[in-house]
Each structure stands twice: as structure tokens, then as C-alpha cells.
Amino acid sequence: MRWLPYGPDAVLVECDSLGEMSAVRATVTAARLPDVVEVVPGARTVLVVGRPGTSALQQARKAVEAADLEHPPGADPREVELPVTYDGEDLRLVAETAGISVEEVVQLHTGAEYTVAFTGFAPGFAYLTGLPEPLRQSRLDTPRTRVPAGSVGLAGEFTGVYPRSSPGGWRLLGHTETVLFDPRAERPALLAPGDRVRFRSVR
């Protein structure tokens, strides 16, 4: 683990694995330090932003150094099930790349339990880890200019759902009707770091 300076009011904690990153994120979040403004997980990092002129960053470091990262605070992860119609444009491509049938792709994707590692790209866009090995496939060579809202896709070690229509290069498996992000809702993002997710086939 490395603590990298990031301007006067933030620090980037670089971790050795996704697991360590999740543990650091959970530890800093659970410490509920009043002067910590943001705790932003990435694929291998946790960005901690403090209120200017406070000791928030030192307190966060102390909390991480005192923690047992093998057993991070659970913070009662939410479990979310997303119903998916597996009719994506890249379903066949994913099956061919994996050397399996389309039905097996659906079985693999619905059979695994995923965890929200981090977010980004758009509000409510969650990068889910736990993708079975055969489905870990590269992005499309040419990204689409428009991917419809609710599209379920995969890229690299992640799977995820586009909360709204946008350009995108993930391989598309299907779509869900579930609303992923509503800025006026009490809980604006359905998926937050640490949440557990399963996909269920509705066709």
C-alpha cells in the first residue's frame, strides 16, 4: 500500500489488490470522520478528500493503519437483484469469444454474485467485480456512439449497467428496466460501493 500525495487536501491510497482497496474504502467510510468530504474508490486505489485546513487525511491514515484489513467492517452490504432480458447485441460475440453457447453465457452471468467495486463514467454507473473467467473479455474495438439506458455489458474484469444512454465500448449482453440513478430519489444511486448484486434472467 502506498500513500500518494494528491494536492493539498487529498491523498490517493494505492493498494495491491482489489480486495485491499475494498477493505481500505470500507474502513475509511466506517470511521465516519466528520472532516472527510469524499471517499472515492477506484480499481486499485481509494481517493480520500479532506476539508481544507483539517487533519482529516491524517485521521484517515490512522484509521487504516489501525484496522485489520483482512476483516474490514462489513457495513451491512445491500443485496440487489437485477432482472435482465438477455438479448444484447454482443451476446453471440461473447459466446464465441468464450467458446461456449449463448445459454451458457447467460448461466455464467446469472450464476455469479458481484460486488460494486467503484463507480464513475456517469452517475450511478457501478463497476461490478466477480465476473466468471470466460466472460472477462476486452472492450469492443470500436465503441458505440449510443448505448441505450439499462444496457447490461461487460469489459475486462467488470460487468455493469448503463444508467442512461451514452457512448460506450462494453460488450452488451442484454438490458434491464430497473432505474439505476434518479437524482431526486432519497437513495439516488441504486448501486453503491460494497453492494452485492445478482442478475436474474427474465426470458
Next chain:
Amino acid sequence: MRTLEVVEPGPAALVEDLGRPGYAHLGVPPSGALDVPALRLANRLVGNDDGCAGIESLLGGLVLRARSSCTVAVTGPPVRVTVDGRPAGSHLPIHLRPEQVLEIAAPQTGLRCYLAVSGGIAADAELGSRSRDVLSGIGPQPLKAGDVLPLGEPQGIPTGEDELAARRPPAELVVPVLLGPRHDWFAEPAQQLAVAWTVTPESNRVGLRLDGTPLRRSKDGELPSEGLVTGAIQVPPSGLPVVFLADHPTTGGYPVIGVVAPRSLPALAQARPGTTVRFRPQA
């Protein structure tokens, strides 16, 4: 309810307050006024709390009609402000009677003027803020002719002129930079940064895009997505840096060579295309 009508929005007029920090882990940018001291001053001049929502007017051209009695103030770069065609001044409280028309001309320097109104603009808040975030499309829609803006209850007494005339932005900005977190991805990062950069017209509320001698990387490959802060200088494959402003993406995969000193952000937010920026890196 007291209201204010938009007659002409000008090139762009957005409702902004101090933003919505604290939601970056959900992919939501902090947003908020780019020139925070200017919005705070405008609010103070009309007796509001600092956090009230005002209007961020890009390059003026904003025309408003009072539909109720209210007090307004315009801050930011020096700018001609008129009421019913008569000069009214900037950086001071102006009382408007119903049906009076206020016009903000185009500023001669800088980019963004801020208008505060007694009681603040009471548009619906999203995630605790009334700021328009142009990256995510969160917050009140950009203002258009005919919009009627609801106003909140006036809170305090206008405090009068409490700051000397607006600063004129210097022709060349000198910006202190703290190196890191990824300066080790570049050969001689301090020397490479400490040259003249030019603000390009592609700049917006997401980031200030700079032109100059492309920064050379010493390390190839990709960086797994990591968190970004306002003021981060990110270097995409072109080697031409982007200084992220309030509507920046929350994570990104290109290396951040350094972070500008927060006190420089208001001046960077007012930097017109063609402005020279000189970074002063420190370890």
C-alpha cells in the same frame, strides 16, 4: 411566490450554488459555481447565506425582469450592468421594483459573472444542491428565454459594497502546482510543466484544456481508473493537459501529473481562450 423572469439568457446562464460534494463515490461530480469567491460576494451583497443559488452567466448578455421587488448584485469581472437602460454598477446591491429589467453586458475581461438575488433562486435541489452539472445533466436546466425562476425568502439585510472594484484578470496566470500523484509517469515532470500553456476554446465547466508542448511520458501503459479532484491536471494520450474544474468526471484512467493550488481555481475559471498559463510546480 416572488419570481424573476429570464428575458434573454445570453450564451449560457446556469443556476449554481456551492455544489454537491460528498457523492463522488456514486459517480456524481461536485459541480457548483466555478468562481466561488465571486458567488459568495454576490450573496453577501444581497444579504444571503453563502450557499444560496445564483446565476452563473457566461459572457453576459443576460437580461432579467423582476416580477417582484428584490435586491440583486452582479460580481465576477468588471461588467456594465443596467436597469431599464440606465447604468447601475456591478459589485454592489441593486434594488429592483416589479417590471424593472436588468441587463448584464458582455464583460471585457474574464468569462463568468455571478448574479445573486435576495432569497436565492429556489429551483428544485437534486442531491442537496441547485447547481447545474453540465457533465451529468443533474440540476436545473440551463436558463432559456421565458423561464420564471422562483425565489426563496429574503434572509438578511443587504450589506452594501464591502470589497473594492473587481479584479481585472492578469494577461498571464502564474499557477502553483503540487506534483503528484502520477508525476513519476513523466520524464522531468516539473521542467515539462513549467512552460507557457495556452487556454483553448474547447474549455468548459468540466475542464480547462491547454495547448503547448505535449508532455512526454516515461511510463507507458494504462492506469486502472482512479478518483479525480477539482484542480487535477490530467494528461491524456495527446500529452496536452486538462485542468479539471467543478463538473469533472469522478474517476479516470489517464495519469494526473499534479494538482493546481485551490486558490488559483477562480482565476482559471475566468481565463479566456488564448490566456497564457504558467505552472509553478513544487514537490
